[in-house]
Amino acid sequence: MAVAPTTDQAPRRSLAESVRRRRTGAVWEGIVEAVIYATGLLTILLLIGILLLLGQQGLRLFFEMDYPVGRFFTFGNAITENTSDPEKFRFGIMAPLIATGWVTLVTLVIAVPLGLATAVYISEIAPPRVRLYIKSGAELLAGVPTVLFGFVGLFLLVPIVRETFGWGAGGMSGMTAGIVVAFIAVPLIISIADDALQAVPVDFKENAYALGCNQLQAIWFVIMPAAISGITAAVMLGMARAIGETMTVLILGGGNSSIPELPTESMRTMTATIASGFGNASAYSLLRPALFMTGAVLFLITMFTTIIADLVLDRQRKRFSR
């Protein structure tokens, strides 16, 4: 491109050449652009692939291995043993599902007030600089590996729980796990609730002040109601995070595979059941597809929660978009 041609037909050829070159460039660019399009579509493919593969592996339990569907959904225990005999296999999703429900409930009871209070503090009360520091701190908290939370909880929290309350298996219970999971879910709640509060137009606050509200009243009666969609979404995404959390509930939950009647009992959630059973599930046993089926149910629950949260969030976005 740089050197000018020295032949007598220089101008014409160089024009023709430049057109041709642009076309070869266009071919290459077309290829690269096709790759870019493909990567964009790959995301959809991945999500669908996860669903299909989990379903395909999980449904073998019912279609190839003759495990009764009713029994999978109602049996009150989830014993992770290797067997290829449908009669002897005692695995139902009820117990892990209820355990997940308890842990999630405990998590939300702790994480929602903490998260929303923090979001209000950093968004409305603290000076901007402090807000930045605390947001960074929350992000750091979100970055700590959950296995570390589980490990530290095992040594710090479990002895306290064992001695003061005597819950579960030597202090390991759904409650213990839920307390720790709360700190894993809380950064997400803070981040989304803070965005929601920040998105409320300043006029709202100013009008509230003009009507004689003090700061607290403005927050409670005007700003928070205006941000309610975003706050709801924050809670739902925190919930999805708690449902999917594995390591802390595996280490701190206690591991009892039967249906827990109280959150203070030893229990094993869906995620913990998969993590503890998958390692020794042989390819021909009923256990492997049963765990895939559990994973598929887990996936559907979190996907459903996430989609609803996004729809709710979209409402807020549309409301305040200029």
Added chain:
Amino acid sequence: MSAASSWVRTPPEGRRKDLYQRIVFALTLVATLIVLAPIVIVSAYVLREGASAITWEFLTDPPRRDGAEGGIWPVIVLTAYSLLLVVLMAVPLGVGAAVFLSEYARPGRLLRLINLTIINLAGVPSIVYGLFGAAFFLDILGGQKSLWVVSATLALQALAIIITSARESLLAVSRGVREGSLALGVSRLRTTFFITLPQALPGIITGVLLAISRAAGETAPVIVVGAIMAKNVSLSPAAVINERAQVLSFELYGRIIEGIGYPEDRKWGIALVLLAVVLLFNLSALFLRWRISRLGSVRRN
């Protein structure tokens, strides 16, 4: 506000309102401190219990007597390989998808669907990625349980973080810059590669650092896809294909579960190394983001 109340005589009711406000605000501050406390507690505890185990030998020697003596050198090297592999696999795909979303896709149903997909991918529990990895890489592709399978699974999980952050930083590049380039007759692809991407690079790197930090700490999918405890193996790059995975997070988890017979301070030593790696990447991401926001404000003025 206190100045105003000394000027105007507030009625008792108003004063009580202010008292409520003070109490509630104080409570929100307390909540904030409670939320942040675990970082300090975890770091302090791990440091106190684990610092004594960190010696040169612990970091650079191969394990002896099933890991009860010697060091965790192979785990450190294989973790580094695995994180490198995650970057090599996830970054091109993730940035490609982000370029598609910010530069090529037109607003409409497809864009909305892909954005919803990415939000969902970010919300998929890590253990489900593990199940997918086991089913796809081991059963369908017929791979052996090895380091690359673990890395590929972690890369799939990292994708959502990388796409989201890359898309945001691409969208933050001002329209004018892009349009200026297009107006000079530069094609859209070249504009993207030579104008837009370089400007978005710091933001993209921030996302990549966060994704690496996540991948380093992730344990659940590693358990599902299959890893082993510290073992003396060949550490040439071929280990990625030939050897079973040994990663820090799984090493820590395995030592907790195995429990008896493994020195307590060595467990915490592994925890400390893991925490250090994760915080290193995390803090550099935060630092970079802080630099970007400062640069951004200067540029705007």
